[in-house]
Amino acid sequence: MPELPEVETTVRGLQKLLVGQRLAAVQVRVPKLRFPLPKSLARNLTGATIESVTRRAKYILIGLDNGKTLLVHLGMSGRMHQIAPMQAPAKHDHLVLRLANDVRITFNDPRRFGLLDLCSTGTLPQHKLLAPLGPEPFSRALTVAYLASSLRGRKTSIKQVLLDQRVVAGLGNIYVSEALFWSGIHPARAAGSLKAAELQKLVPAIQKVLKASIKAGGTSMRDYVQADGAMGFFQDQFAVYDRAGLPCPGCNCKKSVQHVVQGGRSTYFCPKKQR
DNA sequence: AACAAGACCTGCATGC
């Protein structure tokens, strides 16, 4: 589920709830997510005070005053949000954090593709999962020149290459379809065949789509909610994603949006506007 | 090195 906008929205919500608070109790309910949880997780978290909540790609980074950082990835179906103080843990609440002020935060993930890990804050950049990540979409490092050199010679479709977190960090299946639509690029084009003029449209299109979604609180299709439990509303602004057979913005014809499968994943596009 | 396919999970919608 969660791509950059959903993770960013979650981070912003968690910042308000967590920063400056001490972790009074940490309950690990299901120890096996994508990887087995570190055995020392609860021990290292309990009693620590949260100094920061930030994001790198689709990872949530929770910085503690004991020199450790909790790394959270939401996988396909994960969420982190507040639950009522007396409420019993729900199914798939794998980790429950109780703060000294009695606020409780759960990590809930039915499919368990998510992960939790603990890392020394000082060596965070070298973490095995963070080190290979490409530039953040809103950073100066994401330039037309960078993309041109990353895509050069690649025969894989631009759709699949943009899902590669080593190329650009944070895009997922929804926002790649949306960004390609707004840049007028056909998703099946070989990545290496894109012209500089097209990359010049792609970079701002990526930023525009992500920014609009963050503003809408992310996309809520089935699982996702913000940290305070509220839904996101970007699904109401989809140009093409999940809209097979419907008109795209700017096409007069009904049925302009096509659905194809690339690398086993759904892609949506308008064959009239995307070449 | 680049690329494709398989693997990991649960839940839900669909169709028989």
Add this chain to the structure above:
DNA sequence: TGCATGCAGGTCTTGT
């Protein structure tokens, strides 16, 4: 009603 099937916002691992 039950059951089988396919699909879902991710990404690591394995094999060609």
